[in-house]
Amino acid sequence: MKSKMPSTKGLLERLDNGEKVVVAEGYLFNFEKRCYLQAGHFVPTVVLDHPELVTQLHKEFVRAGSDVVQAFTYYAHREKLQLIDKTADLETINRNALRIARDVARETGTLFAGNICNTNIYNLSEADNKDKVKQIFKEQIEWAVDEGVDFIIAETFVKFEEAAIALESIKEYGKGVPAVVTMAATGLATVEGHPTTVDKVEVAEAMKRLEAAGADVVGLNCFNGPETALGVMSHIKKSGVKAPLACLPVPYRTTTKEPTFLQLTDPITGEKVFSANLDCVMCSRDDIFKFGRRCDEIGIDYLGLCCGNSPHYTRTLCESIGRRPPASEYSPDMDLHGFFGTDERVTKNVTKDVQDALK
Numbered sequence: 597m598k599s600k601m602p603s604t605k606g607l608l609e610r611l612d613n614g615e616k617v618v619v620a621e622g623y624l625f626n627f628e629k630r631c632y633l634q635a636g637h638f639v640p641t642v643v644l645d646h647p648e649l650v651t652q653l654h655k656e657f658v659r660a661g662s663d664v665v666q667a668f669t670y671y672a673h674r675e676k677l678q679l680i681d682k683t684a685d686l687e688t689i690n691r692n693a694l695r696i697a698r699d700v701a702r703e704t705g706t707l708f709a710g711n712i713c714n715t716n717i718y719n720l721s722e723a724d725n726k727d728k729v730k731q732i733f734k735e736q737i738e739w740a741v742d743e744g745v746d747f748i749i750a751e752t753f754v755k756f757e758e759a760a761i762a763l764e765s766i767k768e769y770g771k772g773v774p775a776v777v778t779m780a781a782t783g784l785a786t787v788e789g790h791p792t793t794v795d796k797v798e799v800a801e802a803m804k805r806l807e808a809a810g811a812d813v814v815g816l817n818c819f820n821g822p823e824t825a826l827g828v829m830s831h832i833k834k835s836g837v838k839a840p841l842a843c844l845p846v847p848y849r850t851t852t853k854e855p856t857f858l859q860l861t862d863p864i865t866g867e868k869v870f871s872a873n874l875d876c877v878m879c880s881r882d883d884i885f886k887f888g889r890r891c892d893e894i895g896i897d898y899l900g901l902c903c904g905n906s907p908h909y910t911r912t913l914c915e916s917i918g919r920r921p922p923a924s925e926y927s928p929d930m931d932l933h934g935f936f937g938t939d940e941r942v943t944k945n946v947t948k949d950v951q952d953a954l955k
């Protein structure tokens with residue numbers, strides 16, 4: 597079996613060459629499910645409490661085919677840490693997360709990404725608010741650059757203005773590292789049927805403005821499931837954005853009526869499922885395979901999955917674009933299954949009455 601050889605090609609070089617870049621995200625929800633992180637504040641305290649587990653998950657995602665190791669600094673910002681009285685740990689949590697990711701990236705020849713995200717406090721009507729938001733981005737960007745990131749991902753913004761400030765901060769403090777900027781589309785507020793950001797900028801227009809302001813990759817992450825996100829991405833593609841496009845939906849079955857995983861309801865009880873009961877609306881692996889094929893058709897070259905992702909989904913996504921990462925060694929092969937296998941070693945031994953009972 598081929599293993600991935602270390603490569604030094606940068607993000608933009610890969611995209612310019614027409615290569616696809618697969619990006620595994622979803623660390624918060626993955627650790628929450630494994631009971632090492634609390635739903636609610638969603639601060640990645642696992643970086644401080646169990647760094648070895650963060651290393652392990654990075655390695656599992658790389659083994660499943662991720663081209664990028666994203667430092668787990670999502671929500672490790674000043675605004676979030678004050679919620680749990682941990683602002684004293686701000687620099688430590690950021691630098692630890694960055695070093696953990698860097699070590700795995702350098703060992704595996706993958707790209708090392710820094711990460712800034714929605715602060716949730718940006719408010720255009722408050723005069724000094726922009727400075728406060730920018731300060732949050734500035735310190736995280738400076739630590740990321742200091743630890744040697746290959747590029748920075750700024751993500752999950754529901755307001756165009758906050759995404760623009762994040763990009764402006766990367767340009768100002770990022771010492772020239774490429775910027776990937778992705779927004780989270782809420783889906784319900786629309787202009788001519790297309791979603792707008794919360795501050796009422798039509799999504800394709802938001803992408804064009806980010807591109808014009810120097811973003812190297814633009815697109816959507818989080819909130820929407822694959823089907824919903826692809827509808828918006830097709831529109832963005834047709835609108836004439838030239839920059840490479842990114843799409844990293846959540847692996848949940850969102851719908852036209854419930855376009856984000858924050859709105860999804862349980863198909864049986866009708867109750868809202870975010871966040872503890874999302875399991876009942878998860879995508880199948882086939883859904884993820886189809887998503888990867890559709891990305892290929894639309895021309896999305898930077899693709900991945902956000903909250904809800906696990907290594908098996910990333911592996912499926914890679915297989916959908918014709919790759920066979922090391923984890924594919926254990927991809928399902930039902931030929932030898934005890935009841936459904938068609939291999940003659942199974943069929944000649946397993947009793948037919950059991951097979952008939954399960955048809």
Ligand SMILES: [Zn+2]
Nearest residue numbers: 818819902903
């Ligand atoms: Zn997410």
